[in-house]
Amino acid sequence: MTTFHTVDEGRFHVHTMLTDQFRTRHLVAKLAVPLSRERVTETAMLPYLWLEGTRSHPTALAITRRADDLFGAMLRSGIGKRGNRHVAEVYLTVPDEGRLRGADGIFEEGLGLLLDVVTDPLLEGGGFSKGNVERERGLHRKRIESVFDDKIAWAMERALAESLHGLPEGLPRLGFADDLEAVTPEGLYAAHRALLQEGDVHVYAIGAFDDAPALANRVLTALREAFPDARQAAQPPGVAAPVAPVPARSGEPHRVVEDQPVQQGKLNLVYRTGVAYASDDYPALLVANGVLGGFPHAKLFRNVREKASLAYYASSRVDALSGLVMIQTGIDPANRDRAEAIILEQVEALRRGDVAEEEMAFTKRGLANQYRQSLDVPAALADIHFGGVLAGHTRTIDELLDAIEDVTRDQVVAAANRLQLDTVYFLRGQGGAEHA
Numbered sequence: 001m002t003t004f005h006t007v008d009e010g011r012f013h014v015h016t017m018l019t020d021q022f023r024t025r026h027l028v029a030k031l032a033v034p035l036s037r038e039r040v041t042e043t044a045m046l047p048y049l050w051l052e053g054t055r056s057h058p059t060a061l062a063i064t065r066r067a068d069d070l071f072g073a074m075l076r077s078g079i080g081k082r083g084n085r086h087v088a089e090v091y092l093t094v095p096d097e098g099r100l101r102g103a104d105g106i107f108e109e110g111l112g113l114l115l116d117v118v119t120d121p122l123l124e125g126g127g128f129s130k131g132n133v134e135r136e137r138g139l140h141r142k143r144i145e146s147v148f149d150d151k152i153a154w155a156m157e158r159a160l161a162e163s164l165h166g167l168p169e170g171l172p173r174l175g176f177a178d179d180l181e182a183v184t185p186e187g188l189y190a191a192h193r194a195l196l197q198e199g200d201v202h203v204y205a206i207g208a209f210d211d212a213p214a215l216a217n218r219v220l221t222a223l224r225e226a227f228p229d230a231r232q233a234a235q236p237p238g239v240a241a242p243v244a245p246v247p248a249r250s251g252e253p254h255r256v257v258e259d260q261p262v263q264q265g266k267l268n269l270v271y272r273t274g275v276a277y278a279s280d281d282y283p284a285l286l287v288a289n290g291v292l293g294g295f296p297h298a299k300l301f302r303n304v305r306e307k308a309s310l311a312y313y314a315s316s317r318v319d320a321l322s323g324l325v326m327i328q329t330g331i332d333p334a335n336r337d338r339a340e341a342i343i344l345e346q347v348e349a350l351r352r353g354d355v356a357e358e359e360m361a362f363t364k365r366g367l368a369n370q371y372r373q374s375l376d377v378p379a380a381l382a383d384i385h386f387g388g389v390l391a392g393h394t395r396t397i398d399e400l401l402d403a404i405e406d407v408t409r410d411q412v413v414a415a416a417n418r419l420q421l422d423t424v425y426f427l428r429g430q431g432g433a434e435h436a
Helices: 040-050 060-069 106-119 130-149 151-163 177-182 185-198 212-226 282-294 299-307 333-352 357-374 378-391 397-406 409-416
Strands: 005-009 012-018 024-034 074-082 085-095 200-207 254-259 265-272 311-318 324-331 420-428
Touching: 005 212, 012 212, 012 378, 024 106, 024 185, 024 378, 040 074, 040 085, 040 130, 040 177, 040 185, 060 074, 060 106, 074 106, 074 378, 085 106, 085 378, 106 212, 130 151, 130 177, 130 185, 151 254, 151 265, 151 324, 151 420, 200 212, 200 378, 265 333, 282 299, 282 311, 282 324, 282 333, 282 357, 282 397, 282 409, 299 311, 299 324, 299 333, 324 333, 333 409, 333 420, 357 378, 357 397
Parallel strands: 012 200, 254 420
Antiparallel strands: 005 012, 024 085, 024 200, 074 085, 265 324, 265 420, 311 324
C-alpha cells in the first residue's frame, strides 16, 4: 500500500504520497499551535478570514475566480482540534495535469494560491480588513451557535469541557462567542502572525507525482519563500513535543446536570484511559470500544437501545490523541437512572471478559471497513497520518489493520480495565442545574 514520505526542515514538514488512485491532486496545509484560552477564538477565525481576501486577490470572489482558472480547483479552509493542539487547515484540490491538455503547471500555481491565502492576507492599516473582520465576526458567531442548536454535539462538547476543565484539550474548537465583541482587526493580525511564526507547518501532497524527493523539495522551496521571517522565529515549548494522552485521575466521577428546553435528554459518560494513538495498547482500545459501542452490533446499542428500549441512540467512540472514551445516549429524562445503570453494566461486562467471538469478529470487520473506506478519501488519509505525527508514532493503515486483527480477547479485557469513569453529564428538559 502507498505510504507517506516525510521530509522535515525545522518546523516545516512535507508529507508526500505518490499514487495514481485519484484523478486529482490534493494539497493540505496544517498549521498547529498549542491551544490557549487567550488565543482560541482569534485563531479559530483565521482560516475563514484567509478566504475573504489576499493582497493579490483582495476579495473572496477574486480567490474563487483564481481557483476556477486552475481548471476548477477546489479551495476550502477550517479549524480543528487534535489533543492539545489547535490546527488551522487549508485544502486545495486540482485536476491531475497529466490527464488534461493545457494544464501544465497548475499544481505549482495551486500551491502558490494556497500559500498566498495562508501567508499573505488582505490588510488594512495595522490589521485585517475591517469590513472582512466585521462580516467574519457575524459568521463565526453563527458557527459557534450552530453547535448549541445541535444538542447531540452540544452535550458532547459540554461533557468534554467538564471532564477537561482547566486543560487546553477542554477548550472549544471554535472558541467563545463572548470573545467576539472584543476581537479587532489588529488583534486578529497579531494572532495570524503568531500562528505563522510559532506553529508547526505540515503540508500534505497526495496524487500522481513522479518523484517524491523532488516534490518535497519544490514544496519546501515554496514554504521558505512564503514564510520568509517565520523560519527564523523561536518555537515556543511544547509545539514539537508529541501530544500525550490525558492522564487518569483519582476520586469520584464528576457529575453535572444541566437544563435546557429539550424533549430528549442527553446522557454522556467520559472515561479516561491513558492510552492514545502511539501506545501499543491502542489497537486493543479500538476493539474494546468497538465491542462496547462503536457499531450497531455493540453492547450499548443492543442492550440499552434495543433490549431495554431506554435510548433513542447509544454509542461510544475513542479520541485517538486524548485517549478518552466517550459514551453518548439520547434518552427520555425519566429513564436517566436506569439508562446509566445499564450503561455501566455493559462496561463491567467488558471488563469481566464477557466478549463473544462473534462480537470480536464483527468489530474487527467493522473497523477494517472504516479504515479501508478512508483509503478513498485523500483528506482522511492525511488526517490519520497527521494524528500519528502529533502522537509521535505513525502507522500505515495496513499496519493498523494488522494490529487490530491480532488483538486478542485478553487484550480487549485489559484495555477495558483502563477505562476510568471521569465525568457523567446529563442534559435534561426541566428542573435546576446542579454540580456534584
